[in-house]
Amino acid sequence: MRGGFLIDFIETSSWNPPPVGSPEREKWPRLAFLDPDNRLYPVMQEVGGEWVYSADALRSAIWVANRNGDVAISRKASILLSKYHDQNEVNENLNANEQSALRYEISSKIYKNAIGENDALRGYSKLLEDMVKWRAECGNTSVCAIISEAITQIREICSDEKNHKIILYSIANKLDQIEITPDGMSAALENIVSMVGESS
Numbered sequence: 001m002r003g004g005f006l007i008d009f010i011e012t013s014s015w016n017p018p019p020v021g022s023p024e025r026e027k028w029p030r031l032a033f034l035d036p037d038n039r040l041y042p043v044m045q046e047v048g049g050e051w052v053y054s055a056d057a058l059r060s061a062i063w064v065a066n067r068n069g070d071v072a073i074s075r076k077a078s079i080l081l082s083k084y085h086d087q088n089e090v091n092e093n094l095n096a097n098e099q100s101a102l103r104y105e106i107s108s109k110i111y112k113n114a115i116g117e118n119d120a121l122r123g124y125s126k127l128l129e130d131m132v133k134w135r136a137e138c139g140n141t142s143v144c145a146i147i148s149e150a151i152t153q154i155r156e157i158c159s160d161e162k163n164h165k166i167i168l169y170s171i172a173n174k175l176d177q178i179e180i181t182p183d184g185m186s187a188a189l190e191n192i193v194s195m196v197g198e199s200s
Contacts, residue, residue, distance in 0.1 A: 015056040017042045034061055034073050041065065041073055043080065055084050063113065066164070107175045114168035117161050124158050 018025035020040070030036035032044040032051055041061040044051045058081040065074035128151060135147040 015045070015054055015060055017045075017057070034065075034076055035070075041070075041077070043077060053080060053084060055081065058084065059109075103175055107172045110168050110172040110175070114165050114172065117165035117168065121158060121161050121165070124154055124161065128154055128158075 018028070025039060025042075028039070028042065029051060030039075032042050033039050034041035034043055041064065043053055043057045043061050045054045045057065058077045061077040062074050062081070065071075065077060131147055131151050131154070135144055135151065138144045138147060
């Protein structure tokens with residue numbers, strides 16, 4: 001460990017924190033969360049009796065914060081993840097095969113999240129159809145106004161989801177095209193942090 005961060009980037013991919021409100025989660029220290037008051041956005045895990053930052057947890061926090069519109073949390077997690085890469089020079093010591101495996105690991109996760117955005121869009125589309133039908137059949141003016149406002153808000157969510165999907169596919173495509181060198185990999189990872197942060 002250097003500077004309080006996990007060194008091995010790949011081994012953090014098993015991130016699976018306790019559910020919100022669970023007794024196990026309540027036992028975690030406040031410092032493990034980016035939102036300690038609500039015990040949300042956990043970004044640390046216990047390793048050998050010491051709480052250290054998990055790179056995968058930070059990426060997860062960025063993703064969830066962007067979906068929730070928590071810009072401050074997203075930027076804080078992005079800064080921490082940038083420090084992780086700055087303080088740990090492990091990528092510069094990886095050989096070409098290891099870097100290829102790392103790139104594949106990250107690309108797979110990004111593609112998976114992009115597919116998740118697509119699934120969410122299909123769900124929102126069906127929801128909008130039902131709400132438009134409800135509004136058409138609603139005879140109460142005040143209720144129709146509430147439904148119309150909700151439809152507008154859901155359409156805004158759909159627009160954000162589409163933008164996120166486009167950004168994620170763009171990131172994954174760029175990763176697939178980069179040359180596998182230490183400098184190239186570091187630059188690509190920094191670009192991911194920047195692009196994901198801007199999607200909020």
